[in-house]
Structures are given as C-alpha cells and as structure tokens.
Amino acid sequence: MALVIRVEAVGVQLGGQQVLEDVSIEAADAETLALLGPSGSGKSTLLRVVAGLQRPEVGRVVLDGVDVTRRPAHRRGVGLVFQDAVLFPHRTVGENVGFGLRVAGRAREDERRRVSEMLELVGLAGSEHREIGTLSGGEAQRVALARALAPAPRVLLLDEPLAALDGPLRDRLRDDLRDLFGTLGVTVVHVTHDVGEAFALGQCVAVLRGGRIAQIATPETLWRAPADEWVARFLGMRNVVDVNGDRSVVRAEAVRLVSGDDAAVVEVERRGPLMVVTVVRDDGSRLEAATTALTAPRPGDRVGIEIDPAGIVPVARDASAP
Incomplete structure (x- = not known):
C-alpha cells in the first residue's frame, strides 16, 4: 500500500x-x-x-x-x-x-x-x-x-x-x-x-x-x-510484577482464584460481562483476576491463586520508574 x-x-x-x-x-x-x-x-x-x-x-x-x-x-x-x-x-x-x-x-x-x-x-x-x-x-x-x-x-x-x-x-x-x-x-x-x-x-x-x-x-x-x-500499564494491564527476576505482565485472565489461603480479596468490580477481582498477597503485592463467572468472592475472603504460565508476558523495565 x-x-x-x-x-x-x-x-x-x-x-x-x-x-x-x-x-x-x-x-x-x-x-x-x-x-x-x-x-x-x-x-x-x-x-x-x-x-x-x-x-x-x-x-x-x-x-x-x-x-x-x-x-x-x-x-x-x-x-x-x-x-x-x-x-x-x-x-x-x-x-x-x-x-x-x-x-x-x-x-x-x-x-x-x-x-x-x-x-x-x-x-x-x-x-x-x-x-x-x-x-x-x-x-x-x-x-x-x-x-x-x-x-x-x-x-x-x-x-x-x-x-x-x-x-x-x-x-x-x-x-x-x-x-x-x-x-x-x-x-x-x-x-x-x-x-x-x-x-x-x-x-x-x-x-x-x-x-x-x-x-x-x-x-x-x-x-x-x-x-x-509503562506501555502495559497505560493500556490497562495492572499486573506488572517480577517473575524469576524478569519484569513481566501477568494477564488478568490468566489468574485463577481457587480455594486456598494465598491472598485476601480487597475489591470486586463488574465490568460488563467480566468480574474483576483484586487480591493482595501476603507479601503485599496486588493482582487482578478477570473471570466471566456470575459469582465471585467478597472483599475480606481468603483465596488461593493459580496462574497459567501462558499468560505471563515479559516486558522491558521502565527506566524512569522509581
């Protein structure tokens, strides 16, 4: 063209x-x-x-x-x-x-x-x-x-x-x-x-x-x-964490909440067909999980976390970040 x-x-x-x-x-x-x-x-x-x-x-x-x-x-x-x-x-x-x-x-x-x-x-x-x-x-x-x-x-x-x-x-x-x-x-x-x-x-x-x-x-x-x-966060990807020493995006749809005691639910928000659940792990880090389930845990509940490795995407570090 x-x-x-x-x-x-x-x-x-x-x-x-x-x-x-x-x-x-x-x-x-x-x-x-x-x-x-x-x-x-x-x-x-x-x-x-x-x-x-x-x-x-x-x-x-x-x-x-x-x-x-x-x-x-x-x-x-x-x-x-x-x-x-x-x-x-x-x-x-x-x-x-x-x-x-x-x-x-x-x-x-x-x-x-x-x-x-x-x-x-x-x-x-x-x-x-x-x-x-x-x-x-x-x-x-x-x-x-x-x-x-x-x-x-x-x-x-x-x-x-x-x-x-x-x-x-x-x-x-x-x-x-x-x-x-x-x-x-x-x-x-x-x-x-x-x-x-x-x-x-x-x-x-x-x-x-x-x-x-x-x-x-x-x-x-x-x-x-x-x-x-920075691009990942600007596009709305909030799960930017260190994975095995590499800066990575963990896609919210790759985070599955199961029975367990890995984290505490702090926020539950419905975004159209998606339910977005924010959890805080015991080390203080936050993760968002996105699900199409009709029901979700409530704030204050304890949950387990499973992450699909296919949903982990390495990204370059933001040099301007503190």
Missing part, C-alpha cells in the same frame, strides 16, 4: 519546552492511524504538525510523496475536526458544511449536491436548513465531520472528536466513524487518550509518552506484546 503520510524525525519546542522529540510516523492509503497517549504526551501537537498548524524545528512532513513541511495548512489538502466542533453559529448546517466548497469557488449547484451527499453520509440527511443552536453535541460533531469531508481531502485529521460526548453517544459515534472510514477509503489520523477508542478505530496505534513514540503496532500486537511496563 502506498504511503500517504510520512513524518520524519520531527521535533517541536513550545515555550522553551521540548514537546516532540525525534518523532516519526507513517500512514498508508486508506489506513487509520490512532495517536494514543496521556494528556501532555504530544499527540495533539503531532496532529497540528501534520495539519500545518505547527511548524517543527527539525524534521519534515511528507504527504503523497511531497514535502509539505513549509506549506501552509490551507494548501495541504487535509480535513481537520477538533474536539469542539467549532461551527459557525450564524450559518445553517448546510452553509457550514459547504463553507470550504464556497471558498474554493465551487458552483452553487455542485455545492448543494455535495452538501446533501455529506449530510446523508454522516446520518443527517435533510438537515441543511437547521440552525446550529438546535444541534445536540453528537449532531454538531457530525456536521463538523461533514464539513471536513466535503472538499474530498486525501487525509482526515481528528483531534479527540469524541472526548466531550457522554458514554452511549460516544460509543455510537465511535462505531459510526469506524463504518464511515471503511466506506470512504480515506487516510485518517485520530488523536485520543482512550485506549478502547484507539483500538476500535486504529488499524495501527502509535503510543506517545513525553513527546516520544513509546511503541507503534497494531492493536493486537500492542495487547499481546507491550514494549515495556
């Missing part, structure tokens, strides 16, 4: 602080790349570098084989959607979606046809004349997405577009985005701090930490083989 986006050894300083350092990423034609990391990791700055809203001190940005590092944002042919939909409140839905087409000088009939197509694509067919103030949060983001897609960009950049939405609406729009990306065949870079969202939308995920790339891999590879203990 041909590469559409290539960011090479980019570095960015803001206010004298190194925000990105030696960052390189790639995204192929019709691929969705998720930029995942905690707040302050540099993921939104990296997106702005690709968009042309932030010029790097070092490195370069290549789109479709052309170096666009010094090309302004409006000449890069990218669509951009922010966390806040940033719609024009004094314009109708249709006027918002068609704004970029009008600026580009497209014929009115062509503009109307394209606006209608885009609104149908995002599930808002027939809403051309609605006022912006009547839209829900999810509808506003759909309009922002339609506006970004209307000029048919080669690259679509999304900066935490679901972050401000509540749970059910967020999940529904996430699923809609996944289906939409597959339909459009556009190259997408999606910024998020949510692991589930990155895994659901990204065919490839770049995990950022402190302005550097901690790991780039498919969701399956990240989950199966995190690069180090």
